[in-house]
Amino acid sequence: RRCVQETGSILGGHFSTFDQSIQKLTDKLITSSIFLFNKVLRDPEFSPSAKKFHYQFNLRELSKVVEGIMNAQPQNYRQAPGKICKLWVHECKRVFEDRMISKEDICLLYTSPSPRDRQKSRMPSSA
Numbered sequence: 001r002r003c004v005q006e007t008g009s010i011l012g013g014h015f016s017t018f019d020q021s022i023q024k025l026t027d028k029l030i031t032s033s034i035f036l037f038n039k040v041l042r043d044p045e046f047s048p049s050a051k052k053f054h055y056q057f058n059l060r061e062l063s064k065v066v067e068g069i070m071n072a073q074p075q076n077y078r079q080a081p082g083k084i085c086k087l088w089v090h091e092c093k094r095v096f097e098d099r100m101i102s103k104e105d106i107c108l109l110y111t112s113p114s115p116r117d118r119q120k121s122r123m124p125s126s127a
Contacts, residue, residue: 003059007030010066010070011030011066011069019078019081025084033065033092039109040061043108051101064095068087069084096109
């Protein structure tokens, strides 16, 4: 919990020079990052195995997402909260999706956590 608050404070401090519309996204970006991080941490499909020996996730992945977002410069994101959201998606893909070894794992990453909905992917059909 404290780590979440500190991460939010760090990102909030970075966003302090950005437009108000982007500053308002801080909590949502942190919450969404933590949700995705918990997904790969808790789902047994993302546990290390002989084929997936590199599926070892820790807080470093969460910090890499935030670090990538913190490379953003205010002049490139004026009144453009959608661009910050795209940057967040890019960083999550870079940190989490790039480690996946199959399309099935990539789709599972974006699938609802409900077992009933496990087959209903939120990924675009081009995945």
